Amino acid sequence: MMQRLHKTFTELKKEGRKALITFITAGDPDLAATCDLVDVLVAAGADIVELGVPFSDPLADGPTIQAASTRSLAQGTTLKKIVATVKEIRRRTEIPLVLMTYYNPLYRYGLEKFIADACAAGVDGLIVPDLPLEESAELRCLAAAKLAVIPLAAPTTPDSRLAEIVAAGRGFLYYVTVTGITGTRTTLPAELAASLDRVKKIAGELPLAAGFGIATPEQARVVGGHADAVIVGSALVEIIARHGATAAGRNELGERVRALRHALDG
Amino acid sequence: MSQKEGIVALPDARGYFGAYGGRFVPETLMAALDELTKAYAVYRDDAAFQAELKEWLATYCGRPTALYRAQRLAAELGIREIYLKREDLAHTGAHKINNTMGQALMARRMGKKRLIAETGAGQHGVATATAAALFGLECEVYMGEKDIERQAMNVCRMNLLGARVIPVLSGSRTLKDATNEAIRDWVTNVGHTHYSIGSVVGPHPYPLMVRDFQRVIGLETRAQMLEIGGRLPDYIIAWVGGGSNAIGIFHPFLADDLKMVGVEAAGSGIASGAHSAPLSAGEPGVLHGSLSYLLQTEDGQIKEAHSISAGLDYPGVGPEHSYLRDQGRVEYIAVTDDQALSALRLLCRTEGIIPALESAHALAGVAAMAARLKDQIVVINLSGRGDKDVATLAALDLKEGK
Numbered sequence: 001m002m003q004r005l006h007k008t009f010t011e012l013k014k015e016g017r018k019a020l021i022t023f024i025t026a027g028d029p030d031l032a033a034t035c036d037l038v039d040v041l042v043a044a045g046a047d048i049v050e051l052g053v054p055f056s057d058p059l060a061d062g063p064t065i066q067a068a069s070t071r072s073l074a075q076g077t078t079l080k081k082i083v084a085t086v087k088e089i090r091r092r093t094e095i096p097l098v099l100m101t102y103y104n105p106l107y108r109y110g111l112e113k114f115i116a117d118a119c120a121a122g123v124d125g126l127i128v129p130d131l132p133l134e135e136s137a138e139l140r141c142l143a144a145a146k147l148a149v150i151p152l153a154a155p156t157t158p159d160s161r162l163a164e165i166v167a168a169g170r171g172f173l174y175y176v177t178v179t180g181i182t183g184t185r186t187t188l189p190a191e192l193a194a195s196l197d198r199v200k201k202i203a204g205e206l207p208l209a210a211g212f213g214i215a216t217p218e219q220a221r222v223v224g225g226h227a228d229a230v231i232v233g234s235a236l237v238e239i240i241a242r243h244g245a246t247a248a249g250r251n252e253l254g255e256r257v258r259a260l261r262h263a264l265d266g
Numbered sequence: 267m268s269q270k271e272g273i274v275a276l277p278d279a280r281g282y283f284g285a286y287g288g289r290f291v292p293e294t295l296m297a298a299l300d301e302l303t304k305a306y307a308v309y310r311d312d313a314a315f316q317a318e319l320k321e322w323l324a325t326y327c328g329r330p331t332a333l334y335r336a337q338r339l340a341a342e343l344g345i346r347e348i349y350l351k352r353e354d355l356a357h358t359g360a361h362k363i364n365n366t367m368g369q370a371l372m373a374r375r376m377g378k379k380r381l382i383a384e385t386g387a388g389q390h391g392v393a394t395a396t397a398a399a400l401f402g403l404e405c406e407v408y409m410g411e412k413d414i415e416r417q418a419m420n421v422c423r424m425n426l427l428g429a430r431v432i433p434v435l436s437g438s439r440t441l442k443d444a445t446n447e448a449i450r451d452w453v454t455n456v457g458h459t460h461y462s463i464g465s466v467v468g469p470h471p472y473p474l475m476v477r478d479f480q481r482v483i484g485l486e487t488r489a490q491m492l493e494i495g496g497r498l499p500d501y502i503i504a505w506v507g508g509g510s511n512a513i514g515i516f517h518p519f520l521a522d523d524l525k526m527v528g529v530e531a532a533g534s535g536i537a538s539g540a541h542s543a544p545l546s547a548g549e550p551g552v553l554h555g556s557l558s559y560l561l562q563t564e565d566g567q568i569k570e571a572h573s574i575s576a577g578l579d580y581p582g583v584g585p586e587h588s589y590l591r592d593q594g595r596v597e598y599i600a601v602t603d604d605q606a607l608s609a610l611r612l613l614c615r616t617e618g619i620i621p622a623l624e625s626a627h628a629l630a631g632v633a634a635m636a637a638r639l640k641d642q643i644v645v646i647n648l649s650g651r652g653d654k655d656v657a658t659l660a661a662l663d664l665k666e667g668k
Contacts, residue, residue, distance in 0.1 A: 056437065056567040057437070057553060057554075058446075059292070059449045059450060059453075060450075060453065066436060078565040079565060080565070102552075103290055103552045104551045104552045104560075104562065104566040105565060105566035105567070106566070107551055107552055107566065108551060108562065108566030109565075109566065129293075130290045130291055130552070130555075131290060132290075132291065132292075132293055132296050134280065134288075134289060135288055135289060151293075152292070153293060154292070154296075156295075156297045156298070156456060157296070158297060161296070165293075176292075176293065176294060179294055179453070179457070180453055181454060
C-alpha cells in the first residue's frame, strides 16, 4: 500500500511542511517494545516510520545501529516476526511504514512471498542499502504498484546515474548526506545544501529525503530547508541503547522527536 | 563456443558467473566500482601494464615458482606422481603477492594514495603491506582480534612493513568481520583509497580481477608440466576458502580434459556445524557484495565459520566457484582440522616442507582421495608456507602433551 506514502507527502506539501522520518531497529530491545516505541514516534510527530531489520553483517551501518542489530538478533528477531509486528502496529496507526533491510534476509525469505506478506501486513515501502539499481530490477518488477522500492543516492552518484535511479524509484529518494556509513555527525558536509538543491532538480516529482548523520534539531532544520524530508536514525537508536523501552526511554525518545518536529516546522 | 569455452569466458558484463556474482553494495561505492571496472578493462589488455607486472613478479616476487615432484610423499600415499606448485616460495611466502602486486600497480596508476585490506591468516595483509611499501602507498589492514592472537607473527611483519593493523572487535572477530570493517572504511574514504581485496570474492570486478592476477599460477603450471613430462596432469587439487589460489591454478585448465578438486575446511566435521564449507553445506545468498554459496541460517543471517586455519575461517566463497560447483566442472570436498594437521605433519616428514595450515587442506584432500588417485598424475597447489602457523601447532602439541 504505497498510497500511504504518497498521501503523506502530498498533504505535507500542501501545508508547506517537511516530513520527519524516524528510524528505529525492529526488535530492539524486543519486538513487543517496538510496537510501543512506534506509538511514541507517532505521538511525538513523526510522519513516516522506518523499521530496521537486523542483519548479522550490516556493512552500511556505523557502531550504533550495528549494536542495535546485535541486541535485536540476540532476542531472536527475524524478518518473519517483524512482518507480524507490522500487522500489530497497523491495528494502531495508519502512519506510513517502511522497512530497511539488507538483501540477504529478503533473498532467503523469497522476494515474491515477502512482498505478498509485507503488503498484507501493511508495509508501504522497502529500503535495501546493498541493492543498487542494477541488481534491483527483479524486486522492483515484483513490487510494482504494491510496495515502494525506495532508491538510495549518494554524494558519489553521478547526475546521469541519478536520473536513472529516480526514474526507477518509488515512494521517495533516499539521499545519503555523507560519503560514509550511518551514525551521528557533529558537522555535516559544507556542500550539502548545494548537493541537495542539485539532487532535488533531478528528483523532480519524487520526494527527496535526506539521511545519514543527522542528529540534532538544528541539523534537521538546515537540511529540511533543502529537502522534502529528513531521516533521523542513530540519534534515536542511541536513546534506546541507553534506556531500552522504559518510561525514561520513551520520554526521552518522545522529547527528541518533538524537538526535531518543532525545528522542521519552524 | 563449446560449453567449456563458455565457462572460461565468464563473467558477463554485469559480473555474473551464471547465477552468481554481481554487485550488492551501497550506492556510495557504485561509482568507484565503475571506475575500477573501466580501468581494469584497459590494463587487462595494456601491454605496458602487463609487462611491468610481469617484471615485478619475476625480479621482486621470484616467479616463476618451482613445480616440484614430491616422490616420498607420493610413495607414502601410494599415488603415481605428485607435483607441488611451490607458491610457498613466492616473496612473502604465499600466492597472495600475485594479486596485491597487480592491485597496487593499478591503484598507483589510478592515482590512489592509500591501500586498505582485510586479512584472516595475515598473508594477504602482509602481501598488501609489502606492495604498499614497495610503491610508497599508505596502508591500513583490518584484522579480527581472534586472528591477531593466532597469527601474531604476521601482525609483527605488517607493522615492520609500515602498515597499520586495525583490530576488529565485532561479530566473530575473524575474516568476515574484518571484511565488513574494510568495506565501511572504503565507503567512507572511497575518493583516495583503493580497497585491495584478498580473494576472488566481493563485488564485480574483484572476482574477475583477482582471478586474472592469480592465473599466473596455472599458466606456469601448464608450461612446467609440458616441459617436465610433455603432458598435462590428470588432477589438480587446491584448497578453497575465498578461493583465489584455487581459481588461479584451475582457470587456465578449465577447457582441458582433466579433473579438478577444491578442498574446503570441514573444521570439526560438517555434521558438527562448526566448519567453513559453504560449497559443501551452504545455500546461495549475498555477503560482501556478491551472490554465492554461504553459511547462513534459515532467516538469512550469516553464520560464523570455523576452521583451525584462519585463512579458511570465512562463511562465503567466490562466485566463480559456486558456478563451477553447479556446473559440475570442479568437484568440491571438505576435510577436517584433524585431517589437515595430519597432512601438514606428513609433508614436513616426507619432503622437508612446512606448509601453511590452509595449504595442508589441499594435501589432506589428496590423502583422503588417495585410492582414487593411485594411477594418476596429480598437481597440488601448495599456496603458502607454514612459518606463521608454528605457534598454533606448538600450542596444540602442548595441549596434547607431546
